Amino acid sequence: MSYEEFIMSYEEFIAQWNDTTPYVPVHTSGSTGLPKEIKLPKCVMERSALRTIQYFHITPEWRLHSCISPDFIGGKMVAVRALMADCRFTYEYPSNSPVMSGRDGVIDLVSVVPSQLIYVIDRPELFRHVRRYLVGGSPLPLGMRDLITERGLKVWESYGMTETASHIAVRRVTDTDAPFEPLPGIKLSTDSRNCLIIRGATEEPVVTNDIADFSPDGRFKIVGRIDNVIISGGRKIIPEIVEDKIRIISGLTAPMILTGVPDPKWGFKPVLYIEGAPMSGAECRSMMTLLRSHLDGWECPKEIYFVDSLARTPNGKLLRNCHPNMQ
Numbered sequence: 001m002s003y004e005e006f007i008m009s010y011e012e013f014i015a016q017w018n019d020t021t022p023y024v025p026v027h028t029s030g031s032t033g034l035p036k037e038i039k040l041p042k043c044v045m046e047r048s049a050l051r052t053i054q055y056f057h058i059t060p061e062w063r064l065h066s067c068i069s070p071d072f073i074g075g076k077m078v079a080v081r082a083l084m085a086d087c088r089f090t091y092e093y094p095s096n097s098p099v100m101s102g103r104d105g106v107i108d109l110v111s112v113v114p115s116q117l118i119y120v121i122d123r124p125e126l127f128r129h130v131r132r133y134l135v136g137g138s139p140l141p142l143g144m145r146d147l148i149t150e151r152g153l154k155v156w157e158s159y160g161m162t163e164t165a166s167h168i169a170v171r172r173v174t175d176t177d178a179p180f181e182p183l184p185g186i187k188l189s190t191d192s193r194n195c196l197i198i199r200g201a202t203e204e205p206v207v208t209n210d211i212a213d214f215s216p217d218g219r220f221k222i223v224g225r226i227d228n229v230i231i232s233g234g235r236k237i238i239p240e241i242v243e244d245k246i247r248i249i250s251g252l253t254a255p256m257i258l259t260g261v262p263d264p265k266w267g268f269k270p271v272l273y274i275e276g277a278p279m280s281g282a283e284c285r286s287m288m289t290l291l292r293s294h295l296d297g298w299e300c301p302k303e304i305y306f307v308d309s310l311a312r313t314p315n316g317k318l319l320r321n322c323h324p325n326m327q
Contacts, residue, residue, distance in 0.1 A: 010079055010091050013070040017042070017080065026073055028162045040073075040165060044202055048165035049081040051183040055170065056132070058085045062108040066091040067098040067116050072314075074136050074158075077166040078111045102129035113137035113316055114144070117155070121147050134158060136167060138317045141255075142247045148173050159222065161208070164201035169220070179219035190214070193226050211238065228320055230260035232268050235298040239270075239320070242299050246272070249294045250287055255310055257320050258301060272301035275310045 016024060023039040052058070064082045066089075068075035075094075082089030090104055098116045100107060107130045112120070117135050120126045121144070136158035148155050159180045160167030169180035169188075182188055187199040196212040199205045209226045224238035231237075239258040246252065255275040260268035279287065284304060291300050311319040 008070045010066075010070050010075075013076055014079055014083070017083065024076065026076070026162050027071075038163065040162070045077065045080050045165045046084060047185070048077060048168075048201065049084040051185060052077075052081055052167070053085050054184050056109060058087060058109070060086045063088040063090060063105060065089075065100060065107045065110040067094055067100065067110065067112045068137075069094045072137070073162045073166050074111060074113075098126070100126050100130060105129075106131060108132060109134055111136070114140050115316055117148075118144070121151055121153070124151075127151070127153060132156065134170070135173075136160070140173065141253065142244060143253055145173055145177070160201075161206075163206055164198060168198055168201050171219075177221070179215055179221045181219050188212070188214075188218070188220065195226055196220070196222070228259075230258070230268050230270055232260065232263075232270060232298055233266040237270055237299050242270070242295070242301075245295060245299075246291060246301075249290060255318065257310060257318055259320055263302075269302045270299065272304045273310060274304065274306050275308070276306060278306035 022043075023041050024045065025037055026040045028036050028038065058064070058081065062085065064078055064085075064087060066075055066078040068078065070076050070079065078091070079089060087108075088104070090101075090107075092099055092101070096115050097119055098112065100110055100120070109132045110130050111134045114135060114137065117133065118141070131154065133153060133155040135155055140157055155173040156170045157173050157180075158167035159169045159171075167183070168186045169182045171178045171180045185200045189197045189199075190212055191197055191207060194211050194213075196208045196210045197205050198208065210222045211224045211226055212220045213223050214220045224240040228239050229236050230239060237258075237260075242258050243256055246256065246258075252274065257273050258270050259273065261271050263269040278284075288301075288304065313319060
């Protein structure tokens, strides 16, 4: 996550929120294309804030704290929730080394991104006075759930987007991969592609490119994005699913992306990029042998490349459509 430049302060956003303009200009994340500016109605943001207030039972006695810049919708919405709930609101300059000071008393709910939670998780002095964490912006790394449970942290992972004024569903992070629970007033379904359709967040339904798997009780998991799917020899490969398998099989925790590159025989072939120092030739061959013994042949990466860093959006999401330079 890059914090090199910020455009807006919380004072400026709150002044913008209190002016007579009926909308707030916001920018989409850019994870599936170029970021674009949209005009988000304040009434949509108010409804989003009220859903979160209702879900967490936020009262005027609470303190909400933000480690996120108000340049992003997640940061803006922390302030809107505090204003709507008439509770205390504190914030700090965003960094990957958050302070979350307890000098102003207990923090009832703090908003963070995964990289900030990674920093906090092994520093008890930072989380002793924090009652709840709301994490969003990008998926939690595999393996963090066990650490969160071991440390006794109460963490909720969010699902949403700029267009829906932040999250429309949350899930309590435990050592099991729990599904997302829609917030009050949100109605969900899928289209013919099995992609999620969101009703109740905005005036019109929001059709996503996120492939959803529903449980009988109406909760859901996101298994991947339709625009990330690799068609190789007529087979559909969902990269996010294969990446999780690779992490479990190999024990690797480094960021990685599986992407498709043109191939004269298969149309596209799956190729794995891993962030970090390259393995030796023997280690790489051993890893490929391990993967071939556990993955179906069509989903196993045909090549593995190591890169210094994978491309990311400003809020930390990996950019799958930006092929890194091969080493």
